[in-house]
Amino acid sequence: MSLFDETLRRIDPLDRDAAAAAARRLDFLTKPRGSLGQLERLVCRYCAIRGNASGIIAAPAIAVFVADHGIAAEGVSAYPQSVTVEMLRNISSGGAAISVLARRFGYTLRVVDVGVATDTSRSPFPGVLYRRVGAGTRNFAHQPAMSPAETRRAIEIGIEIASELAGGATLIGIGEMGIANSTSAAAILSAITGLAPIEVAGRGTGLSDDDLRHKIGVISRALERHRSALTDGEAILSALGGFEIAAMAGVCLGGAALRVPVVVDGFIATAAAAAAERIFPGLFDYLFFGHQSAEGGHSRALDAMGVRPILNLAMRLGEGTGAALAMNTIDAALDLYRSMATFESAGVSEKIK
């Protein structure tokens, strides 16, 4: 059996008993019932995914996948394609936003080149894992971005990374970098949610009104061209996706199989999660959506899929930065859950009415 099939086979239902046990314990803690609000829901779901009510969290990790996109040739990004490899170096040398946050929170940062146009694997950047599926995808304005075999390979890379990280981590964040990947993500989210490209596509790294209109046109025509091929999650990824998007979908699937919750970053990572949910319906139960991005129709797409993000800080940077801040929130919620006194242990009186 392939790693892909084996992974899907291993995804079990959530542990509702663990969630119920966590909810009971939360009610014993010295606070009005439910007063930790969303933090309490995060704790219960974390326990349900992990399959126990201990609330223990170990060595959170963030996986950042970096790749290039053929669609960049259509002039859909405000930055040149060279920025992808430049940012790969910047992330690896500690200067990118995600580098700063991972260091600050003490989270493992795994940076993976899954297909940057410029191949640096011969004189590798320190700390970068090279798992290159190709030197960027093809231009999906004219042909499928990836072959079915490439898509499967990228997904399995994500599963492998999830598996490796899950050796230590009980919480994994996903992030990405790849010039033009908001065009790919918008196309995927449009295909999956049924929202029109104009409702989903955004300014990415900072397009003008004219450039945004052009980007929407590119997406609309591409969706038209590929329409008959958009039959399932993998097919959607092949037609419109990117190596890093498929790899993030793989982490979502792999995390679920290993009972390790995955925290989804912003717009691009949400496209990956949406494709993964198409591959395995019900997968969202295993994911946390970290934040509502300011990019394009992220909030509309989240609404359409019925999910609610943890934070809303109007960020639109990617790299896993929103996921990292959300992981820090989950981490704090679990600390409260494990460390607060109970009414009994603290000798605090209970509710009288």
Next chain:
Amino acid sequence: MSLFDETLRRIDPLDRDAAAAAARRLDFLTKPRGSLGQLERLVCRYCAIRGNASGIIAAPAIAVFVADHGIAAEGVSAYPQSVTVEMLRNISSGGAAISVLARRFGYTLRVVDVGVATDTSRSPFPGVLYRRVGAGTRNFAHQPAMSPAETRRAIEIGIEIASELAGGATLIGIGEMGIANSTSAAAILSAITGLAPIEVAGRGTGLSDDDLRHKIGVISRALERHRSALTDGEAILSALGGFEIAAMAGVCLGGAALRVPVVVDGFIATAAAAAAERIFPGLFDYLFFGHQSAEGGHSRALDAMGVRPILNLAMRLGEGTGAALAMNTIDAALDLYRSMATFESAGVSEKIK
């Protein structure tokens, strides 16, 4: 000149140059312009308050003020008054939610008894500062909660605590504990914003529909009784306030005088900030509103005052817990500001369109 008058006299305008310098530096960092969203606005305002663009943050501290309320006799809380002193002990011994968060984030926690009904100062709880103005306020259903002298004393205690903490801290969070204080806070917010009690009052620690109706009635009648006395910020505090609310107002004023940003917690702390802004119009420039509480009309009150909170996690616990999480966000934003590479230092190409 009194400490109170001296403090008001020392509050200067924000440093707009520092904010502009911070905004310029943010645009050099390796990220699309503005893509850190609200984090960038937090950085600029922090620098404007501090009066320099270094973005350095030192030893954040949280001050939690604890006191009792005469209005508790009206049956407006779901918990008995004894919980105030029990929670004072719980906070001091490390079992309360704010104890866990302060420990986790490495923030100084200053717990101050400004007037708990049960006087424990003779066999003091470890780590608690005793600055008791009285053994709880009077019942404002029948008379002013505090005398003008008590109000002034409580405000000055807050100023003193701000001053003491500002010796090391460049960011101060405020929180509180006091059975029935959401009734006092709702009355104050209603008096200041003009919103009706029914729009502002909430379930506090967990009232039923009937009990909430009763609470709203108590507040409405009290506002009626004290109406002619509600002439300014101090008078509103005297009539409807609490020792801990006046003390938190004092921290807001003291922080501004010392150019140390103060992070306001939820519903009760917002009432304190609103009273402080009445005392010194424009004071909100010096404050961060940490989170939108799930309590009653907190979001309505914030809207009415034109302020936007940092987080919205549906929490309604108080103690400074929302402030602590927001401080951790400001802290992370400043770390990004100070530690990220610039386009030049990282050799990353700039925008092309």
